Amino acid sequence: MKTVLLGVYSNRAVPQSYDVAILGAGPAGTACALALRGAGLRVALLDKARFPRDKICGDAIPGPALKALRQLDPAYATELLAGLHPKAETRTSRVVAPNGRGLGVRWHLPTFNSPRLHFDAALLALVRRHTATDVLENFTVKTIAGAPDAVTLTAPDGQQLRAAILIACDGANSVAARQLAHRQIDxxxxxxxxxxxxxxxxxxxxxxxxxxxxxxxxxxxxxxxxxxxxxxxxxxxxxxxxxxxxxxxxxxxxxxxxxxxxxxxxxxxxxxxxxxxxxxxxxLGTGRPAHALAGPRWLLCGDAASLIDPLQGHGIDTAVRSGILAAAQAVMCFEAQDFSATFTQQYARAVQARLGPQLARSYRIMRFxxxxxxxxxxxxxxxxxxxxxxxxxxxxx
Ligand SMILES: Cc1cc2nc3c(=O)[nH]c(=O)nc-3n(C[C@H](O)[C@H](O)[C@H](O)COP(=O)(O)OP(=O)(O)OC[C@H]3O[C@@H](n4cnc5c(N)ncnc54)[C@H](O)[C@@H]3O)c2cc1C
CATH class of the missing domain: 3.30.9.10 (D-Amino Acid Oxidase, subunit A, domain 2)
Structure with a gap:
């Protein structure tokens, strides 16, 4: 794709077109950018916020999120934990039943809690330190338009950014989920x-x-x-x-x-x-997606893909894991030069295979x-x- 300058953004000139645009720099988007390291693709990571930014959450970072980052590169987890303050290491939980009776639980994987203000900024710092990703803060995406050769993201001021593939990690109120997958709140x-x-x-x-x-x-x-x-x-x-x-x-x-x-x-x-x-x-995820997770030149991850565990309400782990799966799919799209809806369905199947059974089980227990x-x-x-x-x-x- 020809490089045209988008203009001076975040105090530097950035191109107008990329191979991959990751929309949203929360856990899904940052994990995706980390997983694309070394893929040889020009990647932009856009967010409407300027970091550090708050995200309303319980701030409990599930063990599988850290495990997935460690599997990408052990340094990610080590640096994340070393640089993150404040945090609370938690190995035990206390569950109090409606009748007031309490139960102590000891978990197998070590987990920790940390305010998202700091946790998400630390993830973004890893992206800046370890990858050549162009991080574009203060970039709100208002509309997304697909075309046979690219996806175009438009900001409220009319600025546009084009990419061969969009990986949408823009959270619970995702513009991409609404405009591309026609998701409605159920x-x-x-x-x-x-x-x-x-x-x-x-x-x-x-x-x-x-x-x-x-x-x-x-x-x-x-x-x-x-x-x-x-x-x-x-x-x-x-x-x-x-x-x-x-x-x-x-x-x-x-x-x-x-x-x-x-x-x-x-x-x-x-x-x-x-x-x-x-x-x-x-x-919430149910194990059976109620809307498409992928289409021509686009993939949805994390909350944009409705992947929160319905029983416990955690979604940072599924956001990270889906972001990593989407990165692998993007690489396959470039290798095969195939960005069609049929080809990107492999991503939806991978999410279903890796995350579906746990979500389905949690959903059944929640309903029960x-x-x-x-x-x-x-x-x-x-x-x-x-x-x-x-x-x-x-x-x-
Ligand atoms: C009250 C509450 C408590 C929770 N507690 C927990 C918990 O303890 N543990 C846990 O694991 N999960 C918890 N969750 C769920 C968890 O917060 C989400 O699952 C997780 O943040 C999903 O990550 P994400 O990267 O998909 O999206 P987000 O973290 O929401 O990131 C999306 C990013 O996209 C950006 N963005 C959005 N729209 C646009 C746009 N139009 N243009 C540009 N950028 C955009 C946002 O600024 C944001 O940075 C909780 C959720 C809530 C609401």
Whole structure:
């Protein structure tokens, strides 16, 4: 593709056309850029934000995300962990059933929590350090147009960037998912959640993630996650369908629960909130994609592809893993010089094969447990028996 200058962007001249445009520099986009290292392709990584930027999240970084980065290059994981502050290393969880009974869980893979403000900036720093990717911040994409020879991304000010293939990692409100895959929000497969940061939470050890299941709000949970430096990410999320039917105001409900729940109220009585309660959507995976994940010259990854685990609400791991799979597909497209919808379907099949079974299992469990708080009570009681506890732990991941 001929190189034409797009203009001075981020204080330097950048070309107007690339081999690969990655839209969105969250976990999916940065993992994709890292996986394209050494592929010999001209890659642009665009984001509407300037980093470090906040992302509303529980900030629990699932073990498989780090494992996938380590598999790309062990240095990615080592450097990420060494340079990331603050963070809280967490190996244990506490699950509190609707009846108040608690259960301690020890996880197999070491995991950690870190505010996305810092975690995502650290991922982007890896991209800058290890790859020749052109990182274009403050670049909002408003429209995406496909053509036989390229995809064109247009910003609100009319600036355009062309690429032979688009890898869309632009999150839960993805422009690409809407304009290319015609995704619409399906409330039965969508969650909404809110979170706020607190200090001074009593009875927390800084190393344990806590999940509270609630009788009144069965298809959801409240969490208290340490994120390092004595700060806690405290949030509450529910299935969007139930939010609509029950008319729940998530922000108000979170504050009410912190003030009234028999176990939480005494612990939060002296806690200080560090900012407002903020919310965002979670497009859930079901193991059977409800919309296309790929088409002619485009692939969707992470939240744009609706890959969040429906049981626990984590999506950083599936974002990273799908970003890496998309990079492999892009390389295959260039090798075969085939960008057709038929060829890119290999990517959708790879996502289905690698991530589908876990998502489908979580979706079944979520549906099964969703309106049966008594079953969660029974599960927590039974899990006190070690072999049953180990089996249940394997079941929920
Ligand atoms: C309240 C809440 C709690 C959660 N808790 C957890 C948790 O604890 N652990 C976990 O694993 N997951 C959690 N998730 C899910 C997790 O946040 C997402 O699955 C994850 O961020 C997906 O990564 P991504 O790269 O696909 O998208 P994102 O991280 O959303 O990144 C998308 C990027 O695209 C950019 N962008 C968007 N639109 C445009 C545009 N038009 N033009 C240019 N750039 C654009 C954005 O600025 C952003 O940087 C939570 C989600 C919510 C809402």
């Amino acid at each position: 409330r039965a497969h969508h969650c909404a959640a809110v979170r706020a940061y607190y200090t001074g939470v009593a009875g927390a050890d800084g190393r344990t993630t806590e999940f509270f299941f609630l009788k009144k709000y069965p298809a959801g949970y409240l969490w208290v996650f340490p994120v390092g430096g004595g700060v806690y990410n405290v949030g509450f999320g529910m299935l969007s369908k139930d939010i609509a039917t029950q008319g729940v105001d998530l922000k108000k409900t979170l504050l009410e629960l912190l003030g009234t729940h028999p176990q939480l109220a005494p612990r939060f009585a002296g806690a200080q909130s560090l900012g407002p309660v903020a919310g965002f959507g979670l497009p 447990l969703g309106n049966k708080p008594w079953l969660v009570n029974a599960g927590v009681r039974l899990a006190q028996v070690p072999p049953i506890g180990r089996w249940l732990q394997r079941l929920v991941g």
